[in-house]
Amino acid sequence: MSAVHMDETTPHMHAFILPVQETEKGLKLNARDVVGRKDLQHFHEDLNKKVDHDLGYHCSVQTGETIENKSLSKFKLDKMREELHQMQEEVSKIEGVKNLNERHQKTLEAYYDLLDKYEALESQISDLGISLTDDYLER
Incomplete structure (x- = not known):
C-alpha cells in the first residue's frame, strides 16, 4: 500500500x-x-x-x-529560519524595485516639468509669430 x-x-x-x-x-x-x-x-x-x-x-x-535526526522543535526552528531568510530576500528585492520606481518617478516628474516649459515656450513663440505677422501686415 x-x-x-x-x-x-x-x-x-x-x-x-x-x-x-x-x-x-x-x-x-x-x-x-x-x-x-x-x-x-x-x-x-x-x-x-x-x-x-x-x-x-x-x-x-x-x-x-x-x-x-532532529528534534521537532529544532526542525521547526530551522524551518522558520529558512522561511525568515527567504522573506528577507523578498523584502530586499521589493526594496530594490521600490528604489527603482522612485528614480523613475523623479525622472518622469523632470520630464513633465520640461514638457510644461516646452509648451509655455511654444505658446510664447506662437504669440510672437502672430504679433509679428500682424505688425508686418499693418505696414
Missing part, C-alpha cells in the same frame, strides 16, 4: 511493504528471508536509480542516513 502526499512543498510517497513468503501452509510474514539486511541497505539507492531510469525523473529518497 502507498499514498502520495500533496500537502507539503514537495509531493512525496509513503510506501508500506509487507515481506510475505509463500509456504506450504499459505502466506507468512518473513522479513528476514524475503528482504535481507543487504536488500534494505540498498533499497533506496536502487529505487532512485529505477525511478530515474524508467520515469526520467530524478528523485531524492531521504532516510535516517541521509538526513540528520
